[in-house]
Every structure is written in structure tokens, then in C-alpha cells.
Amino acid sequence: MTETRLRTYTHLTGYGLATLFIMILATQNFRYGFYDLFYLACTLAALTIAGMGYTTLARRQQLRAPGHLFIMAALNGLILVALFWLQEADISYWCLPVILLNLLILPLRQGLALSLLVTVVLTAFLLAREPLTDTLLIAFAAVILASTGALYIWHYDHMAQSAEDLAITDPVTGAHNARFLDETLQKEISRCGVTGHPLSVITLAMDYLEETKDLHGQNGLTTFYRAATQHLFGVIRAGDSLYTLSDGKFFLILPFTPEEGVRVIAERIRRSIAERDWPVVGRVTISLGCTTRTVNDTLADSLRKRTDEALKEAQKRSQDSIWFAEGDLNGA
Numbered sequence: 468m469t470e471t472r473l474r475t476y477t478h479l480t481g482y483g484l485a486t487l488f489i490m491i492l493a494t495q496n497f498r499y500g501f502y503d504l505f506y507l508a509c510t511l512a513a514l515t516i517a518g519m520g521y522t523t524l525a526r527r528q529q530l531r532a533p534g535h536l537f538i539m540a541a542l543n544g545l546i547l548v549a550l551f552w553l554q555e556a557d558i559s560y561w562c563l564p565v566i567l568l569n570l571l572i573l574p575l576r577q578g579l580a581l582s583l584l585v586t587v588v589l590t591a592f593l594l595a596r597e598p599l600t601d602t603l604l605i606a607f608a609a610v611i612l613a614s615t616g617a618l619y620i621w622h623y624d625h626m627a628q629s630a631e632d633l634a635i636t637d638p639v640t641g642a643h644n645a646r647f648l649d650e651t652l653q654k655e656i657s658r659c660g661v662t663g664h665p666l667s668v669i670t671l672a673m674d675y676l677e678e679t680k681d682l683h684g685q686n687g688l689t690t691f692y693r694a695a696t697q698h699l700f701g702v703i704r705a706g707d708s709l710y711t712l713s714d715g716k717f718f719l720i721l722p723f724t725p726e727e728g729v730r731v732i733a734e735r736i737r738r739s740i741a742e743r744d745w746p747v748v749g750r751v752t753i754s755l756g757c758t759t760r761t762v763n764d765t766l767a768d769s770l771r772k773r774t775d776e777a778l779k780e781a782q783k784r785s786q787d788s789i790w791f792a793e794g795d796l797n798g799a
């Protein structure tokens with residue numbers, strides 16, 4: 468299930484349960500003749516039903532739907548105004564589920580800020596009217612609810628972020644993985660198609676891979692891959708992205724980089740790798756295949772194939788070299 472869909476279900480459940488709870492309150496107050504509280508509950512229910520409608524309408528943008536903040540601010544505001552207007556201490560108990568609803572519907576910071584605001588105003592109201600022990604009891608319940616809810620949501624957000632990072636990161640090098648490459652490259656190509664900015668890519672691989680493996684073992688290679696990744700992150704500019712492919716190759720996506728630019732950065736990378744003394748493996752050279760997108764390149768696969776061929780050509784000609792593959796400008 469995607470995060471967006473999960474949020475949609477969570478929001479619908481939150482608003483749905485709140486509506487049910489408020490409708491029960493409305494019915495009870497109507498039965499006992501507390502019409503002010505009945506009207507208040509009906510208005511609150513209208514807001515939570517609006518929340519359900521908004522959740523359904525904005526279901527594709529649940530992660531950044533700003534309307535929830537307005538709905539929840541109105542809901543919280545209405546309860547606080549009613550608290551002072553009606554001078555009805557029973558309304559203070561309505562604030563407790565609202566604190567949880569804030570945290571469930573809104574991003575953590577917004578939800579927590581709104582819940583703390585409600586807690587402070589509620590405590591001030593109770594201090595002026597109710598015995599100190601009752602006030603402390605309700606304020607304490609509100610703080611416990613807000614902090615436990617916030618902790619739980621923070622923990623969930625943290626876990627979701629870690630799972631997402633793991634899914635797109637190579638465990639050995641810490642760079643992005645091949646799965647994420649296809650996705651990002653396709654998006655980048657589509658963006659270039661619209662804006663017309665140049666896009667270049669590079670595939671690079673270590674020379675004498677088998678010999679190095681025989682000499683230093685897989686651990687030696689892994690140490691080099693890790694160090695090379697950190698080094699490449701330092702060479703490329705912000706906006707470029709680096710990927711580790713399964714067969715010991717690296718891939719670079721270089722947005723806003725024309726043919727002359729990719730030749731410059733490829734040469735810079737080649738030289739900087741050859742000049743260093745690497746841990747465990749010592750002196751190492753790499754070969755690089757590069758290409759620049761043409762208007763006929765609409766698929767990630769075609770750019771990847773062309774850089775792979777360019778890399779093979781570079782390795783065939785000599786080690787420690789670069790080959791640039793021209794794209795087809797005439798036919799698709």
C-alpha cells in the first residue's frame with residue numbers, strides 16, 4: 468500500500484470516528500435538552516464530514532493537502548470559543564479526542580502545535596472556574612495524550628522514512644541503487660523533454676576488476692567501492708546523482724550538462740581516481756562511457772544501453788579511458 472493511500476484511509480477513519488463520536492454527543496444533548504451543546508456538536512460534525520469529503524477529493528495529494536489544517540483549525544477554534552462562550556466545563560472533555568484527531572490528521576509539527584495550544588487555553592479556562600485538582604487532572608490527561616500520540620507518530624514517520632531509504636539505497640556503498648536509477652532517469656528524461664535542458668549520463672567501472680578481486684578479495688573491492696562512492700560524491704555537483712549498479716559499476720545522472728560538460732566532468736573523475744592511493748587496493752584506474760540525450764531519447768533504457776556500449780568501447784580501446792557515444796539525431 469502506498470503512503471498516500473495509507474494516509475487517505477487513516478484520515479477517513481479519523482474523521483469518520485470523530486463524526487460518530489460527535490453524533491452520539493449531539494443525540495445525548497438533544498435528548499436531555501442541552502440545545503446549545505446540540506448545535507455545537509452538529510457544527511463540529513459538519514466540519515468532520517467536510518474533512519471526509521476533502522480527504523476523498525484530495526486523495527491523490529494526501530501527503531501535502533493543506534485543507535486539513537483549515538478544517539482542524541476551525542474545529543479546535545470552535546470548541547475553544549464555545550468553551551468560553553457557553554461557560555460549560557463539560558466541553559473540556561470534548562477537547563481530549565480532538566487532541567488525538569489533530570495528531571492523526573495533521574503533519575506532526577502542526578498537529579502538536581494545535582494540540583498544545585488547545586491544552587494551554589483549556590487549562591487557563593479550567594483554572595479560572597474549576598477546583599485545582601480537576602484542572603490538573605484534565606490538563607495532565609491532555610498533556611499525556613498529546614505527548615504519547617506525538618511520540619507514536621514520530622516513531623512511525625521515522626520507520627517509514629528508514630524503510631523508504633533502505634528501498635532505494637545500496638547497502639554497501641550508501642549511494643542510490645539500480646531500482647531507483649530507472650525511476651529517476653525516466654523522470655529526468657521526461658523533464659528534459661518539457662524544459663529542453665541538456666542531460667548527460669556516465670557509466671563507470673573499475674579496470675582490471677577480476678585481477679583486483681583475485682589479489683585483494685571481495686573485501687578489497689567493497690572497501691574501494693565505499694571509498695570511491697564518497698570520493699565521487701565530493702567531485703560531482705549538487706543536482707547530479709550517483710547510483711551503484713550490481714555488477715560493480717557506477718552510474719551518474721547529470722542534469723543541465725551538455726556534451727562538452729560531460730567530457731569535462733568525465734575527465735575530472737578519471738584523473739582524480741587514477742591519482743589517488745586507495746585503501747587496501749592501492750592504485751586503481753577506471754574507464755568511463757558517457758552520452759548526452761538527444762530529442763529521440765525518450766526512454767531510460769536507450770540511454771543506459773548507449774552508455775554501456777560506450778563503456779565497453781572505452782575498455783576495448785585501452786584501460787583508464789573515456790568514450791563518448793553520440794546519440795541518433797535523425798531517426799527515432
Ligand SMILES: Nc1nc2c(ncn2[C@@H]2O[C@H](COP(=O)(O)OP(=O)(O)OP(=O)(O)O)[C@@H](O)[C@H]2O)c(=O)[nH]1
Pocket residue numbers: 702703704707721722723724725727728729731732
Ligand atoms: N553535471 C556536472 N557537470 C559538470 C561538473 N563539473 C563540470 N561540469 C561541466 O563542465 C562544464 C565546465 O566546467 P568547469 O571547467 O568546472 O567550468 P565552470 O565554468 O567553473 O563550471 P560551472 O561553473 O560548474 O558551470 C560545466 O559547465 C558543466 O557543464 C559537475 O560536477 N557536474
